Amino acid sequence: MSRTHPPRRRLGRRPVVIAGAFAGACALTMGTLSTAAADEDVDTLARVDNPYAGAQLYVNPDWSAAATAGGGEVIADQPTAVWLDSRAAITGGSAGSNTMGLREHLDEALAQGADAIQIVTYNLPGRDCAALASNGELGPEEIDVYKTEFIDPINEIVSDPAYAELRIINIVEIDSLPNLITNVGGRETATPACDEMLANGNYVKGVGYNIATLGDNENVYNYIDIGHHGWIGWEDNFQASADLLFEAANAEGATPEDVAGFAANTANYSALKEENFAVDDVIGGQPIRGESSWIDWNNYVDELSFAQDFASVAAPAAGFPEGLGVVIDTSRNGWGGPDRPTGPGPQTSADEYVDGGRYDRRIHLGNWCNQEGAGLGERPTAAPEPYIDAYSWIKPPGESDGSSEEIPNDEGKGFDRMCDPTYEGNPRNQYNPSGALGDAPISGHWFQAQFEELLANAHPPL
Structure with a gap:
C-alpha cells in the first residue's frame, strides 16, 4: 500500500498555553495560528475539522499532582485523558490519578481556560x-444498563449548556x-468471551449508542478505537476492522457523521515510526x-x-x-534510553536485521501489559502528519x-497472566x-516504578 497521502484540509492553529493553576509551566505548543478565521473557530460552537487544532487542552490536576510527586515535574503540565471506566467514575472519579467526577473535570477545564478536554468512555458489557x-463491571448481556446508567448520565452532563464552548474529545x-x-x-x-460478544452484538450496539447519543452534541468529537498495527495491520484484519467500525457507526441510531476519527495505539506501546527498516x-x-x-x-x-x-x-x-x-496515543511508545538502536541491524538474516x-x-508485538523498558513518546501535538489529528x-x-x-478489588478487574x-x-x-x-498494582492505579522507567527512556528525551 502507498505510504504517500495528500494533506488533509487543516484549520490554522495557534500556540497552546496551559492556563489557570498551570500558568507559568511549559507551554504545550500545537502549531501556530495564522488566520483570524481559525481563531474564531476555537471560540465558537461551529464544528471543526480537527478538534485538537489550535486548542488548549485540559490538564488533569489529579494526574499532574501524581506526576509531580513521582519526579515528573517536567511533564506535569501535559494534557492526558480522563477515563470513565465505570458508572461510579462519572460522579466520583476512577482509581489511580483520577479522583474527580466528569462534571468536576469539565468545570476545571473551564477554569483553566481550556478549549478541549479528552475523555475515554470505557465500560461496554463484557468489556x-x-x-x-481490565474486565469491567457489566456482564455480557447488560447493554441496557450500559445505555441508561453509563452513556445517558454522561450525556446529561456533557450536554449542559455551560460546557457548550468546550470541545469534548471522546475516545470510544x-x-x-x-x-x-x-x-x-x-x-x-x-476466546469464548469474544465469541459471545460477537454473537450477542452488544459491542456493536454499545459503540453505536455511544457515538449516536454523545455525537448529538455539536461540541463532542467521537474517535473510535482501531487497536494498533501489530494487531490490525494484517491482511485479514485491516479492512475487516474498518468494515466492522462502519457497521457500528450505523447501529443504534448512529451515522458515520457521528464519527470525527479513529484512535490508534491507545494504552499500548507500538513504536510511532520504525526508521531503520x-x-x-x-x-x-x-x-x-x-x-x-517480528514482522x-x-x-x-x-x-x-x-x-x-x-x-x-480502509475507512x-x-x-x-x-x-x-x-489520534495516536504516544504516552508510552518512545522506546528511548541507552538501548535505542542508532541504525539497522546486520544484514546476515531478516531477524538480525529487524531485531x-x-x-x-x-x-512480541502482542505484549501489552506494563512493558519493561518502555519510555514516553512524542509529546502531545496537533496535526503532526497528514491524516493524523494528534499525537x-x-x-x-x-x-x-x-x-x-x-x-482482590471491588473494581471488577481480574488478574491477567500477561x-x-x-x-x-x-x-x-x-x-x-x-x-x-513486576510488583504492579491493578489497572488504573499509580505504578511508580513504571513511571520512572518512562521518564528515563523517553524519546524524544526529556
Missing part, C-alpha cells in the same frame, strides 16, 4: 473479552471492536516480510504508516467520509495496565514471555 486485567471503547475481528471463531487466538526491505534476496519473526506477515511495522493507511484507505473503502483523521534495528524492544497521551503515564499478581513477568504466553503473543514489570 475486554480477550483479557482479564478501546480494545472492543478489534477483538471481534481477531479473537473469535476458528482462530487460534479466539521498512516492510518491503529485502535481505539476501528475500523480502523481510514473512522472514522476520511475520504483517503489512505494517509502525503506528504512523498503519494509522495513515487506515484513515485514507473510506468501508463507507466513512473522506478525510477523517487519527537489531527496531526501536520497539518488546519481546496524544490518552493513557496517563504512570497508571498500571494490570496487577502482576492477583489482588501482567505476570513469569508468564510464558498464549496464542495471542505466540507463546512468548510477557515482558511485564
